[in-house]
Amino acid sequence: MKKELPKAYEPQQYEDAIYQRWEQSRFFNPDVCVKKGITDKNTPTFSIVLPPPNVTGTLHIGHAAMLAIEDVLIRYHRMKGDRTLWVPGTDHAAIATQEKVERLLWNEDQKTRHDLGRDVFLKRVEDFAQDSHDKIINQTKKMGSSLDWSREYYSLDEKRNLAVRKAFKKMYDAGLIYRGDRIVNWDPKMQSNVSDIEVVRTEEKTFFYYFQYGPFVIGTARPETKFGDKYVVMHPEDTRYAKYKHGDTFECEWINGKITATIIKDEAVDPEFGTGVMTITPWHDATDFFIADRHGLDKEQVIDLNGNLLEIAGEFAGMNILEARPKIVEKLTQKGLVVRIDEEYVSAKATNSRGGGLIEPQIMKQWWVDVKKKFVIENSQMEGIENGKEYSLQEILQHAVRSKQIEIIPERFEKQYFNWVDNLLDWCLSRQIWYGHRVPAWYHGDDVYVGVEAPEGEGWQQDSDTLDTWFSAGMFSFTPLGGVDEETDDLKNYHPTSVLETGYDILTFWVVRMIMMTTYLRGEVPFRTVYLHGLVRDEQGRKMSKSLDNIIDPLDVSAKYGTDAVRLSLLLGSAPGNDTKLSDEKIGSFRNFTNKLWNISRFTIGKVQETSYKIQKNIQLPQAHTLADQYILMKINHVVEIVTGLLESYQFSLAGEQLRDFTWGEFADWYLEIAKVEGNKSEILNYCLNNILKLWHPYMPFVTEAIWTEMYGEENLLMVERWPVFVETTTGEAQAIQEDFDTLQKIIIKIRSLRSDYKIEPRKKVSLVLNEDANNIFLLLQNNIDVLKTLARLETVEFGGKKPDGAISFVENGVEMYLNLIGVLDIEKETEHINKEIATVEPYVNSLEKKLSNTEFVHNAPAQVVEQEKKKLADAKEKLEKLHTQLIYLLTLRDF
């Protein structure tokens, strides 16, 4: 016989040891499960590749939410018997990690990466990354994540690097990757180009200047770019400027003397904005760049890569642009060319989301993915994409989701997906940072060689640029399982993966790129389902950030409340794709529930051990002896069905709430209380607890495993037990049980409520009398008389009696009942009570009568609904009648 469990669950005493047992079992690896006969090798597979956390530090609570959701899916599928694989990894996060280390380097040593040189700097980044990696892995394990560590990968390791080089070469050979001069987002601070989605725009108040430019007045927020402006552009339909013709030239006085300007008509100009006329700076503005491109105009560089003015600026050459701006305006003022200045102008300032450098557009040679170029596909396994036909990457992206070969949950994010994909622009791949995969291109004179390996011969030099981190990330559905052009068992078994679970904030960064890269390289989708979760915010709904000091560290709260409580607080009370608010209080309330489950188990096990019954692990549906037994067995079966359905449809919050309501509300508050009365329930208690632990395991792996160990010993792991199976029953039977139990519950609650209203001491027992028309529930109450008496604290129950003097009446299921409260009945109070109840029932009856007398309702509504309403009316009327009788009785009493 085992020892009694401790009174309270202390997570710290169990969690680490349990995780170790899981790891030592090696059951996180599906191959081991098959080998040990736990999983059948012919069952379906279920696979997830963990979105690899960036090695930029430690995990935040958002990662913990991601781990919790994925672990629920994984543990559920593993228990269901699927060959279940969850692959861990970490991401080098090129730009983010380099920026972080550069910042540290500057703060600690006041040095830049250039002071150290490429090799030394990279060593420093790698050390930092390694340190981050180790912390992240520890945290991930602490959260209970059942990841297959034998398959762990790093986005910058040798295998992933080979995949990057192969993919690049393949796409280059197909003409999908090209090198070209385009306008890019240059960050002078980081000395790198960044992609459009890495740029954030914030509104900022600036001055907006109106300058005289020949016969025109032009507006600009950036006078420092205007040196080279020699084209003046207006809308072709703008009647104000109809007399000027496209291509006309004129001479005018400008910043550094006379220039010749050319008139250009282009629809990109908004006649409503400013004066409807502008000059363009194609080298430093994207709009201007495209205008210049359309008309074949000259492009001249004005600002260098450090943000300083070039020779073209004359006396301002070498000056930083921000320093030069007021001086240029001053000079133009002296020349009488400033018309006016709008000081309240709001413009969108572009900054690098990593590091915050001010973006200065520049024309530069970079590597790009051409998303619109058609290519002949040869490896397609996708429906609707035929081999030998031509498609562009963009078309395949559209098709994959439109044809539902990839399902996005919640569905509304499909709109965001298409909004992005339909307007897709070429993807700029190259970055001038050092940390990351190198562009696999080599130069020798004017020759460019793109390949997996460096070319033979002297004098070749590798491109110094690195690749956008999302280029390698775009292959993460398959590179952890096998390489490009390589068929491994893992790829055969686990790819496409079942679901990509990630935050909605990286739908465009990552999800789109994964679909693009994988459909091209493998001819199949990377995953079947995309499940997007929301962001975790603080209790006031703000984003968590260091500056607000509102960060909740998963390790802190895990130590304080236990990992299971943290997981529950992240899983419950949130909807897919919606942000959730988290607070200490919320986690605390789930810690309470964890402890409740512990005590439920403690009591249940104790109860069973009082009898000669021996606890079983594999237990069939037991025989019910009482209504309560029938009820709880029916209920647990029902919960299995509901929870399984909700998990299958990714409704983690609802599934958890259903389980909690069942466990706390039905099982603990009712069934266990009844079990104390009825006794002799070892088998059913064993059955219930067994199933409850299994159902909770995906949500609360530690406490359930700890209890399981107490019940069945160290040699059994709940983690690989079989998920409960829903048993088909006749619905009529279940409904009858439900109705009977409902009636019993309602009577007990009513009596408790009356006792509370009349301030009857909990210890004091009272008597219940049911009048003579109690036939319909006579048997029900007779059969459950002990339960009724104990839970409602009744001395006696008398059937078919008359109303005792001084008793209060109530109606339940059409039966009038009297609670004998001799000496405590307060006529005034009771009158008030009844009146209050009448006041709620009367309008209800009226509304039902009105509804049913409405012939349109009776004709148009389905017969079933009409019947339902009729029954409601009959019940309510009966109740109202009895309330009136009671009221009259009270009035006669008062008259005495």
Added chain:
RNA sequence: GGACUCAUAGCUCAGUUGGUUAGAGUGCCACAUUGACAUUGUGGAGGUCAGAAGUUCGACUCUUCUUGGGUCCACCA
């Protein structure tokens, strides 16, 4: 400028093809507590479902508009 999303009890949220006297958790109030449960139990108060119009026999649910939060996209100099 184009979209998306949210608005239900003090707080956090359910409410899935339109038919409920609108629910839960938490907080609050009252009572109880050697009892599996420091972290418990029982009971209670608390909502014109943001506002307006429409469709319908019937709207928290569908449509349109308004108001107020949040988010994404976009080359307004």
